[in-house]
Amino acid sequence: MIVNRRHFLRASGLSLGLPFLQSLLPRAFAASTPNASPDGVKRFVAIAAPLGFHTPFLFPETKGFDYKASKYLEPLQEHRDKFSVISGLMHPDVDGGHAAEASFLTGAPHPSAPSFRNSISVDQYAAETIGHLTRYSSLSLSAASGNSLSITRSGVKVPADVSPTRLYEKLFLEGSAAQKEKQIKRLQDGRSVMDLVMDDVKQVERKVGRDDHDTLDQYLTSVRDFEKRMVAAEEWTNKPKPKVDAPKPKDVEDRADFVGKMRLMYDLMFLALSTDSTRLITFLGSGGSEVVPLDGVDEGWHNLSHHGKDPEKLDQLAIIEHEEFVLFGEFLAKMKAFQEGQHSLLDQTAIVIGSSLGNASSHNNTNLPIVFAGGGFKHGQHLAFEEKGAPPLSNLFVSCLQHLGLESENFSSGNGKLVGI
Numbered sequence: 001m002i003v004n005r006r007h008f009l010r011a012s013g014l015s016l017g018l019p020f021l022q023s024l025l026p027r028a029f030a031a032s033t034p035n036a037s038p039d040g041v042k043r044f045v046a047i048a049a050p051l052g053f054h055t056p057f058l059f060p061e062t063k064g065f066d067y068k069a070s071k072y073l074e075p076l077q078e079h080r081d082k083f084s085v086i087s088g089l090m091h092p093d094v095d096g097g098h099a100a101e102a103s104f105l106t107g108a109p110h111p112s113a114p115s116f117r118n119s120i121s122v123d124q125y126a127a128e129t130i131g132h133l134t135r136y137s138s139l140s141l142s143a144a145s146g147n148s149l150s151i152t153r154s155g156v157k158v159p160a161d162v163s164p165t166r167l168y169e170k171l172f173l174e175g176s177a178a179q180k181e182k183q184i185k186r187l188q189d190g191r192s193v194m195d196l197v198m199d200d201v202k203q204v205e206r207k208v209g210r211d212d213h214d215t216l217d218q219y220l221t222s223v224r225d226f227e228k229r230m231v232a233a234e235e236w237t238n239k240p241k242p243k244v245d246a247p248k249p250k251d252v253e254d255r256a257d258f259v260g261k262m263r264l265m266y267d268l269m270f271l272a273l274s275t276d277s278t279r280l281i282t283f284l285g286s287g288g289s290e291v292v293p294l295d296g297v298d299e300g301w302h303n304l305s306h307h308g309k310d311p312e313k314l315d316q317l318a319i320i321e322h323e324e325f326v327l328f329g330e331f332l333a334k335m336k337a338f339q340e341g342q343h344s345l346l347d348q349t350a351i352v353i354g355s356s357l358g359n360a361s362s363h364n365n366t367n368l369p370i371v372f373a374g375g376g377f378k379h380g381q382h383l384a385f386e387e388k389g390a391p392p393l394s395n396l397f398v399s400c401l402q403h404l405g406l407e408s409e410n411f412s413s414g415n416g417k418l419v420g421i
Contacts, residue, residue, distance in 0.1 A: 008176060040341070042375075042404050043349040044126060044278040045269065046326070048104050050287035051305040052357030053369040054314065054322050060089045063384035072322060075329040076371075079336060081380045082346055083373035085421060088385030089393040090358065090366045092413050097363030100356035105149050105282065106414030107394045109140055118155040122166045122397040123280045128153070130279060138297050139272060141167070143261045160284065164249045164264040167344035171277050172241050173248075220407070226385040242275040256293055258286035258301075259323060266331040274338050274345055279404075285324065294319050305360040328353055332373060343376075350375030350400045368393060375403050377421045391418060 011384035045056040051071060060067035067085075076083060077190045094103045096112025103123035105112045123138050131137025138322055140150040142160035150158035153299070161167045213421050246267070252260040262285055271293070272278050289302040297304075304320070307313035354370040373379070385391065394414030399421060409416060 017361050019410075031215065040343075041276065041279065041348060043273055043281075043307060044400050044404055045273075045281045045283070045349055045351045046105055046123060047283045047285060047351070047353040048211055048323075049285050049324065049353075049355045050101060050103065050145070050147075051302060052355040052360040053324070054307075054317055054360075055087070055358065055367065055369050056195045057318055057321065058086060058369050058371075059384075060382045061152070063382045065381045067382040071318060073371075075188070075322070075326045076332065078211075079329065079332045079346075079373070081338060082332065083091070083371055084377070084379045084381050084383050086370040086372055086383045086385070086396070086418075087389040088387050089370055089389070089396070090368050091356075091393050094356070095365045097365070098277075098357070100365045101147070101284075103150075104354075104356040105397070106151050109390065119412065120153040120155075121149060121151040121282070122400065123150055123282050124152055125411065126406060127280055127406075129359075130404060131276055134202060134276055134278045135239075135241070136171075136272075136278040138282070139167075139269075139278050140282050141265055141269070142284045143265055143286040144255065145284065145321065147284055147286050148244070158339055163251050164268055165251045165262075167265075167268050168248045169248075171272055171275075172244055174241055188311075190252060194380060242277065244275065246271060246272055254293070255288065256290035258288075258320075259294075260326050261328065262286055262324075263330070266327060267334075270331065270334045270338070270345075272351060273335075283388075289297070292320055294323060307361050309361070335374065346374040347376045350377070350403045352396065352400070370396070370421065372396065377403075379421070381420075383420045395419075396421075 010025060012075060016383055058070055060070050060074045061071070062068065069080075084136055091103055091107045091109075093099070093109035094100050094107065094111060095311050096110070096178075099112040102108070102116075102118055106119045108116070108119040110116055111118070127137040138150060138158070140148045140158040140160045140334040142148065142162045144162070146155040146160055146162050148160040150160075152158060160404075161170070189349065223330060249264050249267070254260070254333075256385060265283060269281055269283065271279065287301060287305075289300045291298060291300050297315055299313065301317075304313050304317040332346060332351075335349060335351075336344050337344040342350060352370065354368055355375070356365060356368065358367040358369065370393070392413040392415075394412040395416060396414075396420040397411050398408055398414040399417045402417060
């Protein structure tokens with residue numbers, strides 16, 4: 001029996017849907033539906049803390065270059081000239097407490113609304129242009145929850161790697177010949193799906209209205225970009241993976257041991273960047289309800305984040321969040337010590353660490369805690385903006401995109417580079 005190729009591919013789960021087109025809906029429904037890295041390579045890393053940072057312990061009392069280090073910035077002082085702390089920033093129209101995490105790298109408004117549809121995250125926006133240059137166009141990592149900061153152009157979360165063991169295998173261990181052959185077959189089948197998609201688009205084009213033609217043009221651009229990435233992936237499958245001295249890590253089984261989990265992920269982030277396996281990484285850190293195994297902490301982390309200014313809770317919370325900055329400082333030290341030609345890996349990498357929560361205790365999403373490191377920017381300062389009239393956080397992302405070599409003047413609500421860095 002001869003099986004139709006289109007039916008076979010779709011039955012195998014290899015399909016790609018067409019975009020939402022108003023003119024193809026029933027009228028009533030449409031009306032109501034809303035290796036050693038080469039010198040000069042630039043990179044971007046974004047790190048988010050699900051439960052935020054207590055900003056009175058992060059932001060210095062004075063602004064400018066002569067600030068006195070706050071409690072949380074003390075572990076970073078050996079790298080003082082390589083980072084800046086930024087206060088006053090937020091995403092316009094992004095609220096909803098913890099729901100705002102979905103918009104941390106996208107700036108998409110009203111994430112808590114029932115009709116919310118996310119937009120592309122800054123790392124995936126960059127991946128569309130430079131992702132093909134490395135084996136992995138980007139890495140989305142999570143310390144515990146499996147949630148992801150990376151969002152595709154269609155508003156879908158990129159699945160996050162949560163296991164350091166499997167991430168190491170993915171980055172540095174060669175698959176068998178049979179596994180490689182299977183991977184190439186999957187990629188070739190995917191390219192066949194592209195042919196089917198183009199057939200579908202040609203049939204649809206004759207039926208849609210003028211407004212939907214723009215939507216189709218955007219969709220076709222995404223399809224072509226996706227096909228290019230698939231071709232690149234097939235080429236990478238036949239190239240050997242980089243060799244590293246570091247042994248394969250063992251996953252930390254204790255859910256409460258955020259220090260062990262995050263340290264392993266930071267180590268792998270450094271290895272991925274220093275071997276040029278990727279140039280774009282997002283990392284969602286820890287922040288659960290468990291009692292973490294640190295001296296002086298005997299209440300659950302999430303409960304402590306809702307401190308209500310209780311001094312005892314704040315003391316315990318400070319122990320945890322201070323340790324987060326100790327871990328970040330270790331990561332900066334490794335990045336600074338690794339030399340690429342005339343530059344350190346840190347100087348080549350723009351790094352944002354922060355949160356969508358300005359005040360976790362009250363679920364407030366303004367005056368976000370932001371530390372910006374590396375990338376060769378003008379660092380060593382507390383860049384303080386008045387909340388009223390402050391530029392959007394996405395202006396910082398525009399600066400990061402330009403650092404990567406993209407000719408971007410706008411991203412999300414961002415309307416230019418962040419002034420002062």
